[in-house]
Amino acid sequence: MSILLYLIPIALGLGFIGLAGFMWTLKNGQYDDIEGARWRILSDDDLPNR
Amino acid sequence: MNVPLRDWQAFASLKPDGTAEMNLAVEGITCAACMSVIERGLKAIPGVTNARVNLSTHRLRVDWAPDACDASAVVARLEALGYRAHPFDPTRRNAEEEAESRELWRCLGVAGFAAMNVMLLSVSVWAGNVSDIDPETRDLFHWISGLIAFPAVAYAGRPFFRSAYQAMRHFRTNMDVPISIGVWLTLGLSVFQTMRSAREAYFDGVLMLLFFLLAGRALDHAMRRRTRSVVENVAALRAFTAAKILPNGDVVDVPLSRVDPGDRVLVRAGERISVDGIVVDGSSDVDQSLVTGETDLAAVMRDTRVFAGTINVSGQLIVQVTAAAAGTLLDEVNRLLEAAAEGRSRYRRLADRAAQLYAPVVHTAAFATFLGWWLSGARSPADSMIIAVSVLIITCPCALALAIPVVQVVTSGALFSRNILVHSGDTIERMAGVDTVVFDKTGTLTLPSPILLGAKDVDRTVLARAGQLAAASRHPLGRALAEAAHAAPCALGTREVPGSGIEASVNGQIERLGSPEFCEVSQDDVAALLTRHPGASLVAYAPGDAPPVLYAFQQGLRADAAATIARIKSAGYVIEILSGDRTDAVRTIAEELGVERWQAEVTPTGKIARLEALKAGGRRVLMVGDGLNDAPALAAASVSMSPVTAVELAQASADAVFIGDRLSPVADGLSIARRAHLVMKQNLGFAVVYNAIAVPYAMAGHLTPLVAALAMSGSSLLVTLNALRLRADTRTENAS
Incomplete structure (x- = not known):
């Protein structure tokens, strides 16, 4: 059962990464424009050589 | 000193890093292509560092370096691209509400994270309890769950604790009081259970409860923010x-x-x-x-x-x-809008009032359960406590608290897709109870601006010249003429003659636009045109080098007015027209639409009197109107709607606003509201039945807190899904 000593921290760590990611997207305002985001992915305007 | 320049710079704000920022509501954004056209076009201006269109709210944010560029250059480029921009007053950004919504989402994130991780451990414990988990491992899992749950609850529960504290400080109770008490009691009990190495702890239940409640609240918040942002765009347009x-x-x-x-x-x-x-x-x-x-x-x-x-x-x-x-x-307008937004639903108010009764009853019941089991000696104090807590958890008014708001959120989403914005959640319920619809005529059944009659027979070149002059006028008929001629404002040296019209000197000739007398049109011409178009309003144009021309304008019906009226009628509503306009104008419209009950030349007080009479006759009235003279009637009716072109006060007193040139949103609103009301009643009924069955069961000690938590989450899920059914319904109808 000593494997649990590794697995539980790993599971919690992964969860924390997910939570931190969510907080980051929230802080970045990525939910401010849900309509626009799905179109932006198709636009190449952000490529430097265009 | 005729047409003032707009000082665009005054609408920009300087940021601490030295760049300037401006927020604009942009008219004419229809699709994703507009988004990249605007962004690319603006970024091409030297000095502009960032331009970002928000497609959900139709807003634009531009940043630029103040020494290389200025606000009017940005607006001029937008104009050249074909979009009209309307500025927001930079001092009026509602940062507080934004912060509140972010906090809700952060809490939701934390509760979700903690609930998932604790559930992971709990499932292992449940599986282990029926097989071969050893007590040390189980205790370890419980302690870890507790370590996750405590900070998570302390963080994610803040919105509830704060509101509960505020209520208790003023010796009131609301829904958040039993929630907060239930949460902390269950946490405390779980720690106690863990310390004595019991088989069960209830950290998972607490976190799931918080997650569901936060989800409901975040949805509610999102709906109100969306309505507000559209209303603010409209305000910026004005x-x-x-x-x-x-x-x-x-x-x-x-x-x-x-x-x-x-x-x-x-x-x-x-x-x-x-x-x-x-x-x-x-x-x-x-x-x-x-x-x-x-x-x-x-x-x-x-x-x-x-x-x-x-x-x-x-x-x-x-x-x-x-x-x-x-x-x-x-x-004043803002205050009215806020009051409308704060107006809680009757059912929700009922739920809040129920909470005042409900909290003492439930807490007494739970306490009595504990005392009963303990004093009778049937169970140990700890077991009695568990039973008491399960009573608390199962009665936690989750389903009741979600039953109405979830339907409101889903319904207002459905209404939004039909171009209807509701100011408050209870609008939907009140609209569902309506049996009579009263329309104003001007601007409601008809389009807000008059249209040119006999446009086919008009000389286009003369019309274009008249339109250029008209574009400088602020008179409604002048505007209508400019629109009919598709004229853009241009710099003519115009002079406004109060009460008559405007004149300008073009190529040494005096051109005039205004009343027939002002342009020296003969009485015979006027009489001839009026016999052809009775009730029309006339504008004359005197080009200076040629005889004057007359244009006739009339209020035009909205394109789908007849179809919509027929639809509302066939759904069993009584329709009436109350107008301040002349009798023959109202009669023409009423006959065209097939409405038998109509009154003309009604004063604002007359409108209220008629509404009161209808109310006294036991009727519940939906009033649809747009003018200042409608505003009191809109407030007096059981429920009211306004077109978005209405004056501010009418919009603020109306419960809902509809967008666009069509009248169909009125019919759509009525039918969606009826269905939503049915779902609300189903949900409330379900919540009551659920409590009636579960509480005695829990008091009898047949329910562990785990089962209680699952049952409660299940019931919340059920009312939510029942509400979402409504969305699927309206979607399929939309597609057909």
């Missing part, structure tokens, strides 16, 4: 600005927050006066019905006081500002 006269004589359009007492403001004919002040130059008639309720025009001259919200009808005025502009009309 530009709460004032034409300020600078010391050097220039006139610039500035946001109201940049007008101070002592400033001089120019108010042209046909404009709304946006400040309180004293007239220092000019004379005119002012429509004060908004302020005093009097419909007769008041004559104003030098040294007369004028008030924000009144309309300057005939001449040009220069007003010295006495009251700080921010404290006037804008605030």
